[in-house]
Structure formats: C-alpha cells, structure tokens
Amino acid sequence: MNEVNNIDIIKLQETPEERSHDFIPKSFEDYLGQKELKEKLSIYTQAAKMRNEPLDHLLLSGPPGLGKTTLSQIMAQVMEVAIKICSGPMMERTGDLVAILSSLDERDILFIDEIHRMPAAVEEILYSAMEHFRVDVIIGQGAGAKSVSLPIHPFTLIGATTKSGMISAPLRSRFGINERIDFYSDEELRAIVLQTAQFLSMKLGPDAALLIGSSSRGTPRIAKKILRRIRDFAQVKNKQPDVSFVRHALQFLGINEDGLTNIDLLLLRKIIEHFNGGPVGLETLASLVGEDADTIETVYEPFLLRKGYLEKTARGRQIPRKKLPRLTQQFLGQQTLLKR
Numbered sequence: 001m002n003e004v005n006n007i008d009i010i011k012l013q014e015t016p017e018e019r020s021h022d023f024i025p026k027s028f029e030d031y032l033g034q035k036e037l038k039e040k041l042s043i044y045t046q047a048a049k050m051r052n053e054p055l056d057h058l059l060l061s062g063p064p065g066l067g068k069t070t071l072s073q074i075m076a077q078v079m080e081v082a083i084k085i086c087s088g089p090m091m092e093r094t095g096d097l098v099a100i101l102s103s104l105d106e107r108d109i110l111f112i113d114e115i116h117r118m119p120a121a122v123e124e125i126l127y128s129a130m131e132h133f134r135v136d137v138i139i140g141q142g143a144g145a146k147s148v149s150l151p152i153h154p155f156t157l158i159g160a161t162t163k164s165g166m167i168s169a170p171l172r173s174r175f176g177i178n179e180r181i182d183f184y185s186d187e188e189l190r191a192i193v194l195q196t197a198q199f200l201s202m203k204l205g206p207d208a209a210l211l212i213g214s215s216s217r218g219t220p221r222i223a224k225k226i227l228r229r230i231r232d233f234a235q236v237k238n239k240q241p242d243v244s245f246v247r248h249a250l251q252f253l254g255i256n257e258d259g260l261t262n263i264d265l266l267l268l269r270k271i272i273e274h275f276n277g278g279p280v281g282l283e284t285l286a287s288l289v290g291e292d293a294d295t296i297e298t299v300y301e302p303f304l305l306r307k308g309y310l311e312k313t314a315r316g317r318q319i320p321r322k323k324l325p326r327l328t329q330q331f332l333g334q335q336t337l338l339k340r
Contacts, residue, residue: 025070026077032195033188033220034067037179041071044177045078054107055079055156056176057130059115061164063302065221066181068160072111075158083109088118094125098135098150101125106153115159116166123171130157130174183306189213189223196224202231208246215250217259217303229253258307263291264300268309271319272328278318285317 025031028038048055055075060068069085076083084100091097091112104110112118129135134149159175161167172178184192190206190213197204204227212230216223233249234241241249247257254262270288271278286293291300301317304310309327311320319327 025074028074028078030195031067031070031074032191033184034071034181037071037181040179041075042078045075048107049079052107054154055109057157057159057174058177058179059159059161059164059167059172059175060179060181061161062181063183063219064162065219066183067220068181069111069113071181072109072158072160076109079107079109081105081107081109083111085111085113088112088114088116091118091122094122094137097122097125098137101129101135101152101155102150104153104155107155108153109156109158111158111160113160114162115171116161116163120168123168126157127170127174183218184213184220185218186210186214189216189218189220192220193223193227196227200227200231202227202234202241204241205243207243208241211243211246211250211257215255215257215259218306222259226250226253226255259303260309261300263289264304264309267296267300267304268319268327271317272324275318277321277324277328279313279316280318281316 028042031038044058045055060071062068072085073083082105084104086100100110125135128149129152133152133154135152136149157175159167159171164172164180187210190210193209193212193216194204194206197209212226213223216226230241230246230249233239233252234245237245239245250256256265266289267285270285271280274280274288282293282297286296289296301310305312308320309323310317
C-alpha cells in the first residue's frame with residue numbers, strides 16, 4: 001500500500017504491532033509508571049527465579065485499564081515460564097478450573113482476571129491447590145461417589161480484581177503478596193503516549209502527548225485509545241498532530257482537558273439544573289440521564305469523585321460547594337458542550 005499525499009505522520013502499511021492494536025511491554029524497563037510496584041515485583045520474581053521456585057501467589061487490585069495483565073505477562077517473561085490467562089466469570093464449573101490447573105507445568109503462572117466474580121464452588125477448589133498443590137475431585141455419582149486428591153505442579157496464581165472488597169476472606173488470606181495499582185500521573189501518561197506513538201510511527205510532541213495524558217482519566221488504556229483515535233483524525237485530515245490539532249481532536253471526541261466526557265458533564269448538569277447541586281439518589285440520576293445505575297457507579301462516578309467534581313453523602317450524590325459556582329457558570333455559558 002502506498003502512502004497518500006506523502007503523509008509521514010502515520011505509515012499506512014499495517015504492521016504486526018498495529019494488528020495487535022497495542023504495544024505490550026516485555027520487561028519492567030519497558031513498562032512505564034508504577035515505579036515502586038515495579039521494584040517490588042522485580043525483586044519478588046528475581047528471587048523466585050534464583051531459588052528455582054514458583055513465585056508466591058499474588059493479588060493485584062485496582063481500577064480497570066492500569067496494567068494488571070501486562071505486569072503479569074512481564075513477570076512470566078522474567079521467570080521464563082508460561083502464563084495462562086482466564087477470567088473468573090467464565091469458570092462456571094469446577095471441572096473447568098481442574099482442567100486448567102492440571103495443564104500447568106512447574107512454576108507456571110495462572111492469571112485470573114476479575115477473580116472476585118468467580119463462583120464460590122469453583123473458588124473452594126483453589127484453596128487446596130494454592131496451599132498444597134492438590135485438587136480434590138469427585139468421581140462417580142450417588143452412593144458410589146468418592147473424592148480423589150490429584151497432585152498438580154507447583155504454580156503461581158495471580159488474581160486481578162477491580163473490587164478487592166468482594167474477595168472472600170479465605171481466598172484473600174491465601175495470597176502471599178497483595179499489591180494495589182494506582183492511577184497514573186499526567187507525566188507518566190505522557191511518557192506512555194510518546195512510547196506508543198513511536199511504536200505506531202506517529203510523530204507527536206511532548207506538549208501534545210501531555211494534553212492527551214491529562215485527558216485520559218489517569219488510565220493508560222484510555223490514553224492509548226485516545227491516541228489511536230487522534231491518529232485516525234490526523235490521517236484523514238492530513239495534519240500534523242500538534243497541540244492545537246490534538247485539542248481540536250479531543251473536542252471532536254467529546255473529551256475536555258480534564259478528561260471529562262459529555263456524559264460526565266451531563267451528569268453534573270442534571271444535578272445542578274434539577275437539584276441545585278444535590279444531593280440526589282443514584283437511581284434518580286440514572287433515570288435523568290438515561291444510563292444504567294451500575295454503569296454510572298462503576299464507569300463515570302469514580303473519576304468524578306477522584307477529581308472532586310462529585311461527593312457521596314448519606315442522602316445521595318452532590319457537587320461540592322466549592323465547585324458548584326464555577327460549574328454552574330460553565331453550564332450556563334457553554335450549553336453546546338453538553339450535547340450527548
């Protein structure tokens with residue numbers, strides 16, 4: 001495929017990396033951000049490798065999109081072992097987990113995403129597997145049924161969760177390492193955006209990358225998604241993605257420089273217009289904006305709470321009084337930004 005109009009912003013030829021839609025770091029050095037956590041995990045993995053032992057079971061908690069899966073893949077690379085990735089809700093039967101555990105070689109890593117959503121019956125199989133590296137299975141039915149304990153290879157379980165409070169106490173106690181991944185700073189996200197842009201053969205300045213980073217809600221996954229959409233915009237418009245162009249592209253995408261989307265702004269506007277800043281119940285707010293209450297609570301509300309645009313009270317959600325005058329003025333003067 002030939003380049004169009006000599007555009008050198010993005011190479012139009014599809015590379016294997018573009019087909020995979022993301023740059024996946026292969027080492028802790030390539031993984032940007034989370035400095036303290038990386039240092040801990042690097043020591044844990046190197047020590048386990050030196051002793052030729054499986055890494056202790058690890059629980060990673062934190063919001064989605066911060067790199068829990070990527071860190072687990074890097075640990076497998078460092079220890080030179082295989083990693084099997086699955087999701088907690090998909091393990092509906094105990095036999096599914098037993099089959100996976102039986103297929104693991106010595107020191108392999110089993111990564112279970114959203115481990116807090118794993119059925120209780122399946123979770124109980126994990127207890128003896130994590131502690132004694134054995135699984136108990138029932139053979140036969142009725143009076144002739146019997147329990148058989150099958151040995152499995154020593155392995156490492158890495159559980160990832162966005163709701164650590166929903167993990168049962170017996171399961172939590174079996175993890176030897178418990179770490180949390182925090183949101184990224186704007187500067188860390190700028191470095192990630194620049195790294196991904198280079199990977200995509202996209203010319204991007206540090207100021208433009210910082211603007212994308214500050215609009216990404218502290219989440220690398222969102223930063224990479226925004227970067228790919230700006231790449232599309234730059235390619236079609238045949239423009240260099242400088243600060244001015246990125247700002248225009250973000251406006252086109254419905255994202256402001258604080259990372260607020262049109263839905264975020266709509267939520268805040270409804271609270272101001274109908275309840276004079278709150279408080280208001282979650283179900284009522286969901287009805288006003290036409291969104292599911294669970295979606296508001298899990299997708300939009302955490303960011304608004306973290307940025308100080310929203311607060312929870314015993315009577316419901318409300319806008320903090322120090323934010324209310326500025327937001328009220330903004331909504332009265334910029335109604336066009338609030339169109340869905």
